Amino acid sequence: MNLFNIIKNQLIEVIEWTDDSRDTLSYRWPDDDKEIKNGAQLIVRESQQVQFVAAGQYADLFGPGKHTLSTENVPVLSTILGWKYGFQSPFKCDVYYINTRLFTGNKWGTSNPVLMRDKDFGVVRIRAFGTYDFRIVQPALFLKEVAGTDQNFRIDEFADTMRSRIVSVFTEALAKAQVPVLDVATRYGDLGQALVQIINPAMVEKYGIEVTSFVLENVSVPPEVEQAIDKRSSMGAIGNLNDYVKYQMGQAMASGGEGAAAATMPATMAMGFGMAQEMMKQMQQPATAAGQPALGAQGTHDAFSPAAAQAAQAAQATPVGAAPALQVYTPEQAAQLLGVDVADVLAELEAGHLKGRKIGANWRIAQAALDEFLQG
Numbered sequence: 001m002n003l004f005n006i007i008k009n010q011l012i013e014v015i016e017w018t019d020d021s022r023d024t025l026s027y028r029w030p031d032d033d034k035e036i037k038n039g040a041q042l043i044v045r046e047s048q049q050v051q052f053v054a055a056g057q058y059a060d061l062f063g064p065g066k067h068t069l070s071t072e073n074v075p076v077l078s079t080i081l082g083w084k085y086g087f088q089s090p091f092k093c094d095v096y097y098i099n100t101r102l103f104t105g106n107k108w109g110t111s112n113p114v115l116m117r118d119k120d121f122g123v124v125r126i127r128a129f130g131t132y133d134f135r136i137v138q139p140a141l142f143l144k145e146v147a148g149t150d151q152n153f154r155i156d157e158f159a160d161t162m163r164s165r166i167v168s169v170f171t172e173a174l175a176k177a178q179v180p181v182l183d184v185a186t187r188y189g190d191l192g193q194a195l196v197q198i199i200n201p202a203m204v205e206k207y208g209i210e211v212t213s214f215v216l217e218n219v220s221v222p223p224e225v226e227q228a229i230d231k232r233s234s235m236g237a238i239g240n241l242n243d244y245v246k247y248q249m250g251q252a253m254a255s256g257g258e259g260a261a262a263a264t265m266p267a268t269m270a271m272g273f274g275m276a277q278e279m280m281k282q283m284q285q286p287a288t289a290a291g292q293p294a295l296g297a298q299g300t301h302d303a304f305s306p307a308a309a310q311a312a313q314a315a316q317a318t319p320v321g322a323a324p325a326l327q328v329y330t331p332e333q334a335a336q337l338l339g340v341d342v343a344d345v346l347a348e349l350e351a352g353h354l355k356g357r358k359i360g361a362n363w364r365i366a367q368a369a370l371d372e373f374l375q376g
Contacts, residue, residue: 011034011035011036011037011040011090012031012034012035012036012037012040012090013037013040013041014040014041014043015029015036015040015041015042015043015050015095016042016043016045017029017048017097018045019048019097019099021154023103023154023155023156024099024152024153024154024155025098025099025103025136025142025146025147025153025154025155025158026096026097026098026099026136026139026142026143026147026150026153027096027097027099027151027152027153028094028095028096028097028149028150028151028152029095029096029097030151031092031094031095035090035091035092036069036090036091036092036093037090038069038070038087038088038089038090039068039069039070040068040069041066041067041068041069042062042066042067042068042069042095043066043067044062044063044064044065044066044067044097045064046064047064047099047100047101048064048097048098048099048100049061049062049063049064049097049098049100049139050062050095050096050097050098051095051096051098051139051140051143052074052076052077052093052094052095052096053093053094053095053096053143054077054080054081054091054092054093054094055080055081057080058140058143058144059074059076059077059080059093060073060074060075060076060077061139061140070086071083071086071087077093094149096139096143096147098136098139098142098143099136100135100136100137100139101135102133102134102135102212103133103134103135103155104131104133104213105131105133106131106132106133106134106155106159106162107129107130107131107163108129108130108131108132108162108163108166108167108170109127109128109129109130109163109167110126110127110128110129110167110170110171111167113125113126113127114126114127114128114167114170114171114174116174116175116181117175118180118181119180120180120181120182121181121225121228124181124221124222124225125221125222126181126184126219126220126221127219127220128170128216128218128219128220129217129218130192130214130215130216130217130218131215131217132162132166132211132213132214132215133211133212133213134162134203134209134210134211134212135209135210135212136208136209136210137204137208137209137210138204138208139208140208141207141208142207142208142209145206145207145208146158146161146207146208146209162209165202165203166199166211166214169195169198169199169202170195172198173191173194173195173198173199174191179191181219181221181225184219188215188216188217188219191216192213192214192215192216193214195214195216196211196212196213196214199211199214231343231347326366326367327366327367328364328365328366328367329364329365329366329367329370330362330363330364330365331345331346331349331363331365334354334365334370337370338374345365346363348373349363349365353373354369354370354373355369355372355373356369
């Protein structure tokens, strides 16, 4: 081999790189300690950018296309290397290919629960996870802050940093949004769009990376909060408690047997209390001018009817002119009468559908309020 061929083999005439890994963010082109000749061809494909680095300084940036390296094409490099009148001799320079395509489906998630304040449940611990898409928009900043001089920098080397940064911003954004836990599941899309606007400025400024899409796939809460949400959903599904009690009575009566009697007992007791209340009201009405006892529906005395007997007992127990004793129930007693859970009664009290009086931390419910609730 003659001297001319030896010199020619030490010069770089064509610089190009094809990527088939699908996960490489940046790639330092191997020069094998060779020098780039004047007029060498630089080939940059779509979704690529090439950053020249000389003497530790970031020089010229090339986009997609075929470029001939000359003094006119590398003005920054000419200044760094001190070419005042154009370069003629070969030179050494680091060439970095930056992959600018969109990297999709990158996963993120909270490794530890995130504390947030909720107006319904107080302080709640939540976990969240999802995906995000990003691309490199500032190659020089990305090389300086992220990839460095790594010859083949892959996405898995940066995944932990990206994940921690995104989780930090997600926590701040969720606190600022003040979205109730009950509404988070219906606001996934809105939260994702809002988080993109908050995440991008920080990511571009620090890493030269732009997040194009942020997807919130799931937000989970502790089991006790899930149970409270399920109970609230059940109350919403039940709707009118009076209709629900009637429905349970009908189902139990249709099934028959001892189970039917047990199931209808609370509702039967409630109806009996209602009838007794109505008779008490009738007993309090003024007597006729002749001082005669009240007549039955047919205008005749019915001294042996069950209603008359109960009315007579009530009249004997209550002094003339005195108000009847007020019948008061605890939430547990009211729940037993209605055949529902105590939590259902407390929920109706808190919502104001069932009237009651709260003394300290305890509720008390009058029979009249219970009758009014059952009558709808």
